[in-house]
Amino acid sequence: MYFIQPTRNIPNLEHVLNTLPSLQMINIEDLHLYDPTIIAIADVNDFLHYQWSLPTIVIGDETQGTELSQAWELGALAGWIWTRLPAQLEQSILKIDAQYKRNQDSRDLPSAAELQKKLLPNPIELQNYKVETLFQPSAYLSGDWYDYWKISDKEIMFYLADVSGHGVTSSLLTSWMAAFHGRSKTPRELLKKLNGMLVQENIEKHITMIAGILNLESHQLKWSSAGHYPPAIIFEPNQPPRVLNTSSFPLGLTEDLEIEEFECVLNKHARFIICSDGALEPFDGGLNEQFGQLVYHLQNQSFEAPEHVADDIAILSFRRMN
Numbered sequence: 257m258y259f260i261q262p263t264r265n266i267p268n269l270e271h272v273l274n275t276l277p278s279l280q281m282i283n284i285e286d287l288h289l290y291d292p293t294i295i296a297i298a299d300v301n302d303f304l305h306y307q308w309s310l311p312t313i314v315i316g317d318e319t320q321g322t323e324l325s326q327a328w329e330l331g332a333l334a335g336w337i338w339t340r341l342p343a344q345l346e347q348s349i350l351k352i353d354a355q356y357k358r359n360q361d362s363r364d365l366p367s368a369a370e371l372q373k374k375l376l377p378n379p380i381e382l383q384n385y386k387v388e389t390l391f392q393p394s395a396y397l398s399g400d401w402y403d404y405w406k407i408s409d410k411e412i413m414f415y416l417a418d419v420s421g422h423g424v425t426s427s428l429l430t431s432w433m434a435a436f437h438g439r440s441k442t443p444r445e446l447l448k449k450l451n452g453m454l455v456q457e458n459i460e461k462h463i464t465m466i467a468g469i470l471n472l473e474s475h476q477l478k479w480s481s482a483g484h485y486p487p488a489i490i491f492e493p494n495q496p497p498r499v500l501n502t503s504s505f506p507l508g509l510t511e512d513l514e515i516e517e518f519e520c521v522l523n524k525h526a527r528f529i530i531c532s533d534g535a536l537e538p539f540d541g542g543l544n545e546q547f548g549q550l551v552y553h554l555q556n557q558s559f560e561a562p563e564h565v566a567d568d569i570a571i572l573s574f575r576r577m578n
Contacts, residue, residue: 257349258282258290258310260298268338272297272315275345284308295353300327300335311356313349315341369396372427377403382412383472384578390571392534392561399426400532400570401433407441407469415446415467416572418484418532420506429461443467443480444515447507451482454508462508466530470574475522480515482507486536486547489554490520491527497551528574529554534567 259279262269273279279297282290287308296308300316300323313334314327324335333352342348373391380387389402399419407413417433419426433450440446446467454463466488468479479488483506490498500520505513522528531550538561539549553559561569 257353258294258296260284260287260296260302260312262299263302264299266299266338272338272341272345275341276349278346295333295349295356297349300324300332303327303332304330313352366396368427369393372397372430375430376401377405380404380406380412383410384475384576385412385470385472386575386577388571388573388575390561390569392565392569394534394565394568397427398568398570399430400534400568401430402530402570402572403433404572410473411469411471413440413443413446413467413469414572414574415443415465416484416530416532416570417463417465418534418568418570420462426461429459429463433463442517443469443478444517447480447482447515448513451507451513452511455511459508462506464506470522470528475576476519477522477528478517478519480504480517482513482515484530485533486531486550488528488530489551490522491529491555492523493525497555499551522574522576524576524578526576530572532568532570534565534569535559535561535571537565537567537569538562 257279259273259276259281261281261283263284284302284306287310292310296310296312298312298314300314300320303312303314304323304326307330312332313336314324314332315336315338316324318337318339328335333356336342376391387404391398400417402414402416404412404414417430419429440449447465450463463482464484465482466479466484468477470477481487481502481504483504487502488500490500500518502516502518504515507513535550536543536546539546550559
């Protein structure tokens, strides 16, 4: 941390410097040369006069209550009295520094959320198909994710994943998946590789996922599931919904993960839809009741995510157009 050399005489200055030998003494005229994210300690008079942007703890005389209040209004992190500094000065500064860093992280969340959204796949024109999506984090960052990309002129690969928990760690795993997936050519291969890396790195998170490949010409769909709920659903005109139930473990729990691959053909005007479990939250009742209501609203195209949700929501749908 920095200590800015006061421009006035401070009788108690030597005592402060002896208490904090790790401080780096710097001059006001050199402030532009130093890291603007490191906390500085300075005399309140200098802070008010120069109004620099460094995060600063200000110190004043006993008669300078007004000046200390003004410094607080200008963004000072704390205000102390030269003759009455905290008994454990270094620990007090470390606490202020930790709180400052937490506050900075919170301020960065909106920007981080925008960056995360930019990692989502761009809209894509597909032969015979339309892609429909919904992405709504419960807070700034989401642990739910979907992606899709062409692996040939007539095939598209996709997945929808739900990382356990919320917050920065879960959202970082979604970014990791976005960077990793391109090496895989089948759903089973993708899930196996992701599982192996999660187990190997001992990341204390698990991921449920549905991954698949759709042939845009033959309309053949191959998919695999890793412990994901709700299951994928196929809607066809004048037909009851087809719920594609599977049974498996989520990724990241065991090395010996068995992944089955399933196949079907999408008929004309069929919709294949996968959702994260946050899509169940708008509905009342137990899990079965919630799923039944979700299926009803998806079938009637009346699903609407609430403005404020308790869990992240992601939905990915492929609609055959002919």
